[in-house]
Structure formats: structure tokens, C-alpha cells
Ligand SMILES: Cc1cc2nc3c(=O)[nH]c(=O)nc-3n(C[C@H](O)[C@H](O)[C@H](O)COP(=O)(O)O)c2cc1C
């Protein structure tokens with residue numbers, strides 16, 4: 242698996258950006274979120290996360306849909322969506338691997354671990370495997386420095402992970 | 416899958432239950448040996464919410480602030496500002512709306528893994544601290560601003576909030592005192608800058624996490640223009656103990672070691688035998704913490720260390736004798752920061768580590784002001800060329816200049832000064848390592864300029 246594919250290659254992952262309709266349950270959850278704050282704008286990040294939980298990423302069409310649900314401007318939603326690193330504005334793989342590249346992990350083997358990921362998956366940071374299974378991203382210190390090098394796959398945190406653990410670790414994620 | 420389970424990260428304190436006594440380990444004595452969350456019943460059985468019961472309606476908010484001022488609980492988010500002092504500056508009184516109390520649980524400082532423990536295993540202590548803080552500051556509502564990656568902590572907090580609400584510790588008329596207060600969990604979506612308190616408020620309001628000018632301070636005008644108090648998780652977790660046992664007890668916890676009071680969650684990461692976390696009196700010397708970690712790994716020796724995260728300055732082995740408190744470490748051209756040590760071994764390159772750190776700060780800059788947005792990528796470029804042994808004569812002077820331009824007072828928030836500190840201290844202590852990376856004569860006036868950006 243040497244071939245590398247960029248995440249924005251539309252042929253690898255179907256995009257449902259056009260004709261986006263906010264799922265009814267999600268729309269209700271977004272309106273619920275509004276209730277936690279003085280202003281609807283504050284629910285914007287959570288709204289993006291709600292959409293992302295369902296679709297894996299935030300398709301273009303979701304931006305105006307969220308703006309409408311919250312009664313705020315489209316530009317405001319897009320501004321927020323592009324600022325935060327855990328909001329994905331491109332399709333990602335079924336499992337997102339967040340590899341900590343901060344100092345303590347750097348001092349405990351991050352370099353060789355990253356090299357093993359690139360070798361094993363055939364992708365670099367910001368890319369998705371051709372089968373749409375994994376996306377690899379760097380992340381700020383995961384607060385797991387006592388067990389560095391650390392990483393997350395989806396919602397699971399691991400550490401310390403040695404290069405020889407990688408193959409078996411990934412098997413758990415179809 | 417069995418092997419996956421064994422690789423799972425579990426945060427843990429390296430201290431036995433026997434060592435952790437209520438009088439000496441206010442932050443961790445309740446923690447369970449099996450590292451699971453302390454639920455409401457367990458918390459109540461261990462004196463939980465006693466401070467709320469004894470304080471709300473029994474003492475005035477002013478009394479709470481006074482006690483906190485005397486105890487001198489210094490901000491555990493890294494700044495070291497007295498929480499009591501901060502609270503005394505919160506606007507309250509006639510005609511001023513009740514505001515917000517925000518817990519900063521955005522923990523992302525490289526090398527820092529302390530708030531995670533409290534959030535995952537002891538959320539009720541934080542909630543109790545927040546209720547007391549809200550009472551003192553007349554806050555109507557609280558938010559726990561939690562970084563999005565702390566999934567386990569989010570589950571823990573959600574459960575604890577529901578339990579506390581159900582039992583009447585949150586909501587209206589808490590413990591029959593007439594005081595109303597509730598808390599919502601707000602989870603973030605990445606970006607280190609969200610931890611800066613004014614950026615955090617921008618983010619909480621649903622905007623891009625750009626910092627705001629001070630003054631007005633959040634205590635005057637914060638979230639939605641209302642008085643807003645932002646405190647770190649560990650800071651707030653100190654409040655119940657202070658209110659229960661008093662300022663003198665708190666001051667006494669550190670004994671002769673330090674003018675600062677209380678205990679601190681200290682830790683070590685890097686190439687030590689047993690990296691981890693301990694609750695110790697504030698002012699404990701680095702040496703003792705390193706010893707608890709079993710010292711350096713076999714065959715490794717210590718070259719340098721960061722006392723409290725990536726935005727603190729490098730210290731040398733000889734500094735291990737110093738008490739780790741805010742003022743002592745501040746006098747060494749560094750900062751206590753979060754109090755979690757990162758150790759660097761003799762064979763690890765300071766230039767490479769610094770390149771890693773500055774790349775972090777460059778990537779995490781919010782981009783609002785020029786010295787930070789442009790200066791950090793430039794710094795990274797120079798460090799990269801020094802790392803490859805392709806540096807030019809004049810690069811060290813240039814780095815020194817950049818360290819100044821990134822320093823305090825030159826930028827909109829403390830992000831760039833945080834990035835400047837490891838840079839200037841590395842230049843001071845390890846100049847020879849930088850010099851070794853210089854191989855080219857200076858290219859006159861940089862005919863071929865070093866590109867900026869694109870890191
Ligand atoms: C770039 C930057 C990031 C910060 N990140 C955090 C953080 O993750 N957690 C935190 O408690 N404080 C962080 N701080 C400090 C906060 O701005 C603020 O001082 C702190 O939350 C106040 O709480 P305390 O007084 O209880 O420490 C950060 C500061 C800066 C400049």
C-alpha cells in the first residue's frame with residue numbers, strides 16, 4: 242500500500258456536500274444546545290460537531306443549514322468551521338488517528354512512530370488511506386505525556402505505542 | 416484486541432492510598448486505587464460537598480474571597496495569579512448582572528497531564544470548587560470548557576453533573592442556602608490558543624478563538640459582556656479544602672519549603688524510569704520529583720529540563736535543588752508554569768527539541784498579530800536549517816532578536832512570550848549547540864530571503 246491519496250480527492254470518498262439536509266434529530270440537538278447559552282452563536286461549534294458525528298466531516302451544505310438553524314450568518318459559521326482543527330471540512334477516513342507531535346512525545350519516540358505509520362499506511366499527515374479507512378493527523382499534547390508517545394484512534398487514547406505495536410493496534414479498527 | 420486493551424492510556428497517580436491523607440493531600444486523598452471515577456455516593460462518604468454545606472448561607476461571599484486571599488491559592492493554569500485576588504476584582508453589586516464562572520479545562524500545554532486526572536476521576540471536587548467560586552463571585556452559571564479530545568473526562572463530568580443536579584447540589588436553592596447555580600459542559604474542537612482565557616471566552620461565545628484586549632478584564636466584562644471568572648481545574652479543586660480547613664492550614668501544607676501555600680500536582684515526562692504524577696507540597700524541589708520517578712532511564716543522564724510545559728524556560732541539572740514554586744523559578748528566567756517537568760537527556764538535541772516546540776507554537780498561533788504569526792514560522796525555518804547543519808553566520812543573533820520581538824509586551828496575548836521563553840533560555844544555556852549548526856557565511860543582506868510561512 243504505497244500509493245498516497247489526498248483527503249480532497251473526490252473520487253475516493255463520496256461527498257454529500259450538495260443538497261445537504263440537516264437530519265431531524267441533529268436539528269433538534271442543535272436547537273437544544275442553543276439553550277445552554279445566552280446567544281445562539283455559542284452553539285455553533287457544537288452544531289458543527291453534531292453534523293460531523295453523523296457524516297464524519299462537515300459537508301459544504303451543512304454550513305448554511307447550521308447558520309439557518311441557529312439564526313446566524315453563514316460567514317460566521319464558516320469562519321468558525323475553518324478555525325478549529327478538529328472540525329473537518331474535507332472527508333476523512335472511517336477512523337481518524339490523532340498522533341501527538343508535542344515535546345514529551347517527541348522526546349520519547351514520536352519520530353519513529355510517525356515513520357512507522359507512514360510506512361504501514363502509506364500516508365502522511367493530512368491524508369487518508371485509499372480504502373477510506375484511516376486519516377492521519379497531528380495533534381497537540383494529548384495530556385498523556387507520562388505514557389508517550391501517545392495517540393488517539395477515534396475516541397480511544399493509547400500510550401506508550403511502540404512502532405511494532407502499530408499493525409496490531411490498527412487491526413482493531415475496521 | 417487484547418493487546419489494544421493493554422495499550423490503552425489510563426491516567427494514574429503514583430501514590431498509595433496510605434500516603435494520601437485528607438490533611439496532607441487535599442486534591443487526591445479520595446482517589447480510588449482502581450483509578451475509577453469517584454461517584455456521588457463515594458464523594459459524599461468522603462466528606463464531599465461538606466465545604467458547600469458549611470459555606471453557602473453561613474459565610475458571606477466576601478468572607479470566602481477573604482479566606483481565599485489569605486490562603487493565597489496561586490493560579491495553577493500556569494500564571495500563578497492569586498485566585499482570591501482575582502475574585503476580589505470581579506465586578507459585583509447593585510446594577511451589575513450576575514456573570515459566569517468558567518473552568519479552564521483546555522489542558523494542551525506540551526508536557527502537561529494533571530487536569531486530566533482530576534477531571535476523569537474526581538469531577539465532584541471540581542463541581543464543589545465551582546459552586547464555592549460561583550458563590551464568591553455571584554456567578555449565575557458555570558461552564559467547564561473541556562478540550563474535545565478528553566472524551567473520558569467528558570463522560571465523567573456528564574455523569575457527575577447529572578448526579579449533582581439530581582441531589583440538589585446544582586440548581587436552585589443549593590443546600591437550602593437560597594443560592595442558585597448550574598453548570599454546563601462545553602467541549603472544544605482543538606487549538607491550543609483556546610486555553611488563553613480571553614480566547615477561551617471568544618470560543619465559548621462561538622467565535623474564532625482570538626484573544627481580546629485587557630482591560631477590560633474578564634472579571635469586568637467577559638462572556639457576553641458579563642463579569643466572568645476563568646480559573647484552571649486544579650485551582651478550583653483547591654477551593655473546597657481551603658473553605659473546609661481554613662487559610663492557615665492551607666499555608667501550612669507547604670511548611671518551610673515555600674511562601675506559596677498548598678499542594679501541587681507535580682509530574683515528570685521524558686526519558687525517566689517511571690514517568691508520572693504526584694501530589695506534593697508546593698515548593699518540593701525538582702530533585703525529589705525526579706527521584707520519585709526513579710531517576711533517568713538506565714544509561715541516560717540529564718542535560719536540561721522544562722519546569723512546567725513548553726512555554727517555560729529551560730533549566731539545568733543544578734536547578735533541581737530549587738523549590739519548585741512560582742517566585743523561585745520565576746527568578747531563574749523561567750516559570751513554574753503547570754509544574755509538570757519535561758526532562759531532556761544528554762544525547763537529545765536542544766536545537767531539535769526547540770524546533771519541535773516552536774513548530775507547535777507556530778502552528779497554534781491564532782494569527783492575530785504579526786510578531787507571532789510571522790515571527791514563529793521564521794524562527795522555525797532558522798532552527799530547521801541549524802538542525803541540518805546549514806545555518807548561517809548571524810543566525811544566532813537573529814534568533815536572539817526574534818526572541819525579543821516575541822517577548823512580553825510586543826504581542827496581543829501571552830502565546831508568543833510563551834514561545835519566546837524556551838528560545839531565549841536555550842540560547843543562554845546551550846549556545847554551543849546552536850553554533851554547531853552554523854556552516855555558511857552570512858549571505859549579505861539576505862539576497863535570498865528566508866521564506867516566511869508554509870511551515
Ligand atoms: C497560549 C495560552 C494557553 C493557555 N492554556 C491554558 C490551559 O489550557 N489551561 C489553563 O488553565 N490555563 C491556560 N492558560 C492560562 C489562562 O490564560 C489563564 O491564565 C488561566 O486559565 C487562569 O486560571 P488560574 O488563575 O486558575 O490559573 C493559557 C495561557 C496562554 C497564554
Ligand code: SF4
Pocket residue numbers: 608626779780781782783784785787788826827828829830831
Ligand atoms: S500572540 Fe499569537 S496567539 Fe496571541 S493574539 Fe497574537 S497571533 Fe494570536
Ligand code: FES
Pocket residue numbers: 341342343344345346347381382383384385386389390391525526527
Ligand atoms: S506531549 Fe504527547 S501527550 Fe503530551
